Amino acid sequence: MAESSHYPSYDVWAEHREWDEHTRKIVAKRRSPDVAHRFLTPKEAVTLQTAASLLVDDIRLDVLTYITQHVDETLASPVGEDQRKVGVPEKQTLYRQGLRGLDETSEAEHRALFAALPKEQQLDVLTRIETGQVKPSGAWAQVPAKEFFKKMLHDVVSAYYSHPLIWSEIGYGGPAYPRGYIRVEKGLVDPWEAKQDGK
Amino acid sequence: MENNDRVTHHSDHYEGHRSKQLDRRKYADGADVCIVGAGAAGGVLAYELAKAGLAVVVIEAGPFWNPQTDFASDELSTRRLAWQDTRLVDGAHPLKLGYNNSGRGVGGGTVHFTGVFLRFHESDFMTKSMDGVGEDWPIRYEDLEPYYDKIEREIAVSGPDHFPWGPFNGPYPYPVREPISANAQLFREACEKLGIDSVVAPLAILSAPFDGRPPCINRGFCNQGCMPNAKYSGLIHHIPKAIGLGAEVLSDCMVTQVLTDGDRVTGVLFVHDGQTYEQKARVVILAGFVVETPRLLLHSATPHFPDGLANSSGWVGRAIMPHSSHDVYGILQEEVRLYKGTPVLALTQHFYETDRERGFARGYTLSAHGARPVGMASAIAAERADGTMLWGSALRQAMLDYNFYARVTLVGEVLPHPDNRVTLAEEKDEYGMPRAKVTFSYQENDLKLIDHAVVQMKRIIEAMGGRPAHVVSDTAHLMGGCRMGNDPRTSVVDQFGRSHDIPNLYIVGASTFVTSGGANPTNTVMALAARTADHLIDAMRQRDV
Numbered sequence: 001m002a003e004s005s006h007y008p009s010y011d012v013w014a015e016h017r018e019w020d021e022h023t024r025k026i027v028a029k030r031r032s033p034d035v036a037h038r039f040l041t042p043k044e045a046v047t048l049q050t051a052a053s054l055l056v057d058d059i060r061l062d063v064l065t066y067i068t069q070h071v072d073e074t075l076a077s078p079v080g081e082d083q084r085k086v087g088v089p090e091k092q093t094l095y096r097q098g099l100r101g102l103d104e105t106s107e108a109e110h111r112a113l114f115a116a117l118p119k120e121q122q123l124d125v126l127t128r129i130e131t132g133q134v135k136p137s138g139a140w141a142q143v144p145a146k147e148f149f150k151k152m153l154h155d156v157v158s159a160y161y162s163h164p165l166i167w168s169e170i171g172y173g174g175p176a177y178p179r180g181y182i183r184v185e186k187g188l189v190d191p192w193e194a195k196q197d198g199k
Numbered sequence: 200m201e202n203n204d205r206v207t208h209h210s211d212h213y214e215g216h217r218s219k220q221l222d223r224r225k226y227a228d229g230a231d232v233c234i235v236g237a238g239a240a241g242g243v244l245a246y247e248l249a250k251a252g253l254a255v256v257v258i259e260a261g262p263f264w265n266p267q268t269d270f271a272s273d274e275l276s277t278r279r280l281a282w283q284d285t286r287l288v289d290g291a292h293p294l295k296l297g298y299n300n301s302g303r304g305v306g307g308g309t310v311h312f313t314g315v316f317l318r319f320h321e322s323d324f325m326t327k328s329m330d331g332v333g334e335d336w337p338i339r340y341e342d343l344e345p346y347y348d349k350i351e352r353e354i355a356v357s358g359p360d361h362f363p364w365g366p367f368n369g370p371y372p373y374p375v376r377e378p379i380s381a382n383a384q385l386f387r388e389a390c391e392k393l394g395i396d397s398v399v400a401p402l403a404i405l406s407a408p409f410d411g412r413p414p415c416i417n418r419g420f421c422n423q424g425c426m427p428n429a430k431y432s433g434l435i436h437h438i439p440k441a442i443g444l445g446a447e448v449l450s451d452c453m454v455t456q457v458l459t460d461g462d463r464v465t466g467v468l469f470v471h472d473g474q475t476y477e478q479k480a481r482v483v484i485l486a487g488f489v490v491e492t493p494r495l496l497l498h499s500a501t502p503h504f505p506d507g508l509a510n511s512s513g514w515v516g517r518a519i520m521p522h523s524s525h526d527v528y529g530i531l532q533e534e535v536r537l538y539k540g541t542p543v544l545a546l547t548q549h550f551y552e553t554d555r556e557r558g559f560a561r562g563y564t565l566s567a568h569g570a571r572p573v574g575m576a577s578a579i580a581a582e583r584a585d586g587t588m589l590w591g592s593a594l595r596q597a598m599l600d601y602n603f604y605a606r607v608t609l610v611g612e613v614l615p616h617p618d619n620r621v622t623l624a625e626e627k628d629e630y631g632m633p634r635a636k637v638t639f640s641y642q643e644n645d646l647k648l649i650d651h652a653v654v655q656m657k658r659i660i661e662a663m664g665g666r667p668a669h670v671v672s673d674t675a676h677l678m679g680g681c682r683m684g685n686d687p688r689t690s691v692v693d694q695f696g697r698s699h700d701i702p703n704l705y706i707v708g709a710s711t712f713v714t715s716g717g718a719n720p721t722n723t724v725m726a727l728a729a730r731t732a733d734h735l736i737d738a739m740r741q742r743d744v
């Protein structure tokens with residue numbers, strides 16, 4: 001497994017003039033996210049952002065701010081959630097209680113709010129929630145810990161891998177219309193694609 | 200969008216282009232046929248019936264998309280092409296719905312489908328008599344063959360000169376796609392090493408210009424809506440043609456009830472912008488896919504039909520089937536770049552037919568399958584087959600190798616089971632309709648098939664020189680819920696989609712499937728729709744409806 005980018009000098013955004021206008025607008029917005037939230041309270045936003053930072057293993061503020069904004073937008077939106085398991089509350093309740101649960105478990109296990117804990121203890125709290133090893137009281141009496149973790153992981157990861165900075169890092173070619181790809185076969189790359197350094 | 204002119208007068212709102220006034224509808228006083236749902240099946244029917252001179256209204260819950268301004272080369276923002284309204288899911292293996300399998304908007308699921316275009320085999324129509332599992336269809340392959348031919352020609356399916364499995368061996372109307380992606384090349388080379396036949400996939404994607412549309416530019420975003428219009432969808436083919444022939448398409452109109460008078464249906468109620476309207480028709484065709492069609496039938500219950508329309512058998516909503524669709528991601532020494540090219544460019548049906556030695560009935564298709572970062576990362580993080588989750592530095596490091604992954608995907612037959620079903624939940628949606636509850640559990644045969652397939656997918660990855668790294672548990676497509684059959688006690692519609700209980704109510708689309716087959720279903724969906732159209736045109740001429 002790689003420890004760092006194979007493509008340190010690649011910047012997918014440098015190609016944005018080649019993208020169709022609709023896509024360009026969508027991606028541009030991610031580069032300058034809103035910090036005002038519609039659903040999350042400031043405290044919830046901090047808790048979520050702290051958890052997100054650990055879930056994606058990244059501390060860059062601009063990316064994390066975008067993730068939080070994306071989740072907030074999802075929660076404030078009236079659009080449905082595709083599917084919801086019987087017994088799992090609606091997304092708003094799941095997040096509200098789940099974020100409260102993060103703090104409750106932190107206080108129960110390590111005597112401080114989640115955001116205030118050192119990283120090791122934060123990881124411990126997240127692992128407890130991931131595996132359902134939490135006290136079934138307070139928030140966790142109302143929402144299933146594992147389901148909350150899974151939903152948060154899914155949402156956070158989806159946002160993270162939508163950010164052009166991350167696209168550059170993993171060498172993803174990004175938007176490709178109207179240009180498309182000419183050289184798709186093994187070992188071939190179009191001139192604008194990411195190249196491993198020195199190759 | 201090219202087809203704007205044709206739709207100017209016929210549809211409701213589409214900014215700047217269409218009449219907003221639903222009172223000025225073309226067939227406000229009644230149509231010959233009202234089709235609910237402008238998806239794969241609805242599009243074919245609208246076109247065929249309008250061509251035959253019938254007055255056709257298509258009512259579609261979602262928008263009339265404009266590929267240039269509504270689609271994007273982006274994963275996250277195009278999830279809205281799907282049916283996102285919440286459905287409740289239950290069972291031992293609750294289904295992932297929404298973007299995963301349900302379209303919403305003109306074109307339905309074809310707007311964001313992958314375009315793999317396969318026929319079912321002869322055995323798919325008689326699993327009960329051949330293998331003692333599932334159920335036989337009321338039709339045989341030969342009944343559909345002329346319609347497969349017709350649909351494939353009509354939309355210029357590209358494919359190999361020789362297709363080695365099943366009754367149809369090619370050639371396809373349009374030349375095979377060339378070049379193919381690295382992932383597809385690696386897949387084919389690996390298959391060859393293992394003595395497994397493979398082909399370049401037959402696709403509803405152009406390999407050369409056709410009907411004013413350009414060939415594919417390999418941008419790879421088929422599941423986000425094709426912007427150059429190289430990929431078939433009802434949105435750019437059947438629906439605009441149907442409109443040109445006089446059909447009216449009402450988009451952003453949600454049908455909430457099928458109306459009846461005695462033993463017959465008289466039309467539907469639909470909601471647009473908070474207002475309810477009625478559409479009368481001599482014949483109503485439900486083409487709303489596997490979840491919504493049963494929901495609508497169950498919700499339209501009357502004192503005369505207390506268990507829902509067309510449901511005297513109790514089979515409405517029952518025996519829904521996804522395809523099992525596990526993925527194996529393998530890591531290679533060299534770059535593969537899963538983002539490039541049409542997502543599926545190679546496949547094998549080597550494991551399609553029943554082989555008793557394997558310990559389960561029926562079989563599957565395996566495809567070389569591209570992937571984009573959001574899809575891959577969220578799947579290897581939160582949808583792992585072993586039920587664990589991957590996050591933090593382990594996920595980040597795995598994704599740094601994104602370009603070094605290859606991927607193989609299963610399309611596996613899932614046998615019908617009556618307890619896998621759509622019912623109505625207590626909870627209501629924004630229209631006051633009960634939400635659908637979708638219950639699904641794999642049965643033993645299904646799970647054995649998956650295990651077998653995962654072993655084969657890992658072998659293929661290894662034969663590429665790769666190491667299987669992530670196994671993702673997933674499903675694809677949906678079928679069943681209003682199955683066809685000869686016996687009104689155990690099926691909802693007859694072989695043409697006509698409901699056993701109500702002579703002027705038809706159901707078409709994936710919901711009438713009896714079994715799932717082990718191949719992507721839409722060629723069969725569209726062939727069945729074309730067959731229903733022929734039947735209906737005849738029946739209406741003879742005033743038999």
Ligand SMILES: Cc1cc2nc3c(=O)[nH]c(=O)nc-3n(C[C@H](O)[C@H](O)[C@H](O)COP(=O)(O)OP(=O)(O)OC[C@H]3O[C@@H](n4cnc5c(N)ncnc54)[C@H](O)[C@@H]3O)c2cc1C
Binds near residue numbers: 239301306314317
């Ligand atoms: C991501 C993805 C990839 C796929 N890839 C492939 C592939 O490669 N090959 C293949 O063969 N198949 C593929 N499919 C499956 C394919 O999309 C479906 O088989 C096909 O669209 C089903 O056709 P249908 O007409 O039954 O339903 P749909 O095409 O889903 O159409 C149903 C329509 O009805 C509308 N509707 C529902 N209820 C109402 C209501 N109450 N009022 C008004 N309108 C309503 C919906 O909005 C929708 O537009 C894929 C699907 C998805 C989602």
Ligand code: SF4
Binds near residue numbers: 418428
């Ligand atoms: S890969 Fe081809 S068919 Fe698919 S979206 Fe791109 S241009 Fe359209």
